Amino acid sequence: MSSSTSFQNEITEKLSRYFQQVRKEWRITQDATDAFSTDVDVYAPRIDVAVGPFNVSEGNERENITNVFENSAPQNLKKMIESSSLQKNNNPRCMLAIEVVYSGSTKHILGDITNASMIGLYGFVVAHNDRIDEVNRIFEYTKTIKAVHKAPSDLFSNVKIMSTNEFLELL
Numbered sequence: 001m002s003s004s005t006s007f008q009n010e011i012t013e014k015l016s017r018y019f020q021q022v023r024k025e026w027r028i029t030q031d032a033t034d035a036f037s038t039d040v041d042v043y044a045p046r047i048d049v050a051v052g053p054f055n056v057s058e059g060n061e062r063e064n065i066t067n068v069f070e071n072s073a074p075q076n077l078k079k080m081i082e083s084s085s086l087q088k089n090n091n092p093r094c095m096l097a098i099e100v101v102y103s104g105s106t107k108h109i110l111g112d113i114t115n116a117s118m119i120g121l122y123g124f125v126v127a128h129n130d131r132i133d134e135v136n137r138i139f140e141y142t143k144t145i146k147a148v149h150k151a152p153s154d155l156f157s158n159v160k161i162m163s164t165n166e167f168l169e170l171l
Helices: 004-015 062-072 075-084 106-119 132-147 164-170
Strands: 022-027 046-054 094-101 120-127 159-163
Touching: 004 022, 004 046, 004 094, 004 164, 046 062, 046 106, 062 094, 062 120, 075 159, 075 164, 094 106, 106 120, 106 132, 106 159, 120 132, 120 164, 132 159, 159 164
Parallel strands: 094 120, 120 159
Antiparallel strands: 022 046, 046 094
16 A cells, blocks of 8 residues: 555646646645634644635635636546536635545544535545445445434535546546
8 A cells, every 4th residue: 555645745746737727735824814724722623635726715616616627627537527417616715725644533524524624616535445335334424414404405516426436447
């Protein structure tokens, strides 16, 4: 099993062929001029790989982020999103929020899924092939919690779980 850092490096390089703003280990407070810029006591996750444009000021940049995606994303990625019926986050902090799962507890994986959903226009949780079944099982929990109306209906609707091999095929 190669390391998660190696995989992050690989997808960062591949995504940089299509997008101008690709950042590893991106903190959602980076360059922020909104509420996240001043309150150091607020939790601020770090996304394994984030693709901009970044929405770090007051307001909603969804239209601009969507336009950049439509104009720059590789066709395989666009087709997968369309066929998966992924919804768009209504007010994303970045275009793509990609969490890489090579290790971590069930709680960490649920946090990865949640952060990818809340932060990206589209969120991806990319699991090492050895962990994909476990990540899918946790994602099924999110679907069930929504089905019984214990979570907002749009939460997690913009997230796709994929294996490392599946994700690489999109790029």
